[in-house]
Amino acid sequence: MKKRTYSCGLDAAVDVVGGKWKALILWALHDEPRRFGELRRMLSDISEKMLIQQLREMETCGLVHREVYHQVPPKVEYSLTELGQSLNTALLPLGEWGDKHMETIEAIPRD
Template sequence: MLNQKFKCGLEAALAVLSGKWKPLVLFHLAHEVHRYGELKRAIGSVSDKVLIQQLKELQQDGVVERTDYGEIPPRVEYALTCFGDSLARALAPLCQWGERHTEQIENIVHNREKPQSARQ
């Protein structure tokens, strides 16, 4: 899409955040620089293929920087750029909201996972 015009700021933010794991990558990198394995362990059940793809997209978008130290064994670190840090700070209130409502959200997710007949 050339000359993309967004209808609102949320649409623009979601263009960068699209992807299930990107907000979690931002969350973890907002606290410290991570090597790939550390980041994967911190996030949890993401596959290597998906995490690598999402990290590449975040790099292309200028949110994450990748530093390859050219060592053997390989040492690569991921960190937020200034742009990425500003996005991570914008997500902080959403994290706080999630923490305040964790129990209610767990119930919502649990109810979603029930078979349709058991919900009624």
């Protein structure tokens, strides 16, 4: 696999959290570990396939830890790693900005 070179810190951060779902998954995991079904219910617009893909990518990047409990029925929980928690903290001001300007953003015409 080719190593990526970034032009700045923002470039690196956007590469890790890019797309619609990763930041929302980070937020869903901010306070406690969650099972797949819980995440699916919290992010109702995401497809099962997309949630699986995003969680795998986030696990590969070191943002999410996947814990498998060997029991019947099988149980898997997802939680944030230290890296994931620090990214979530960095995204908090962005979420606050979005809350503050949500009405303006919603009024923007879209195709």
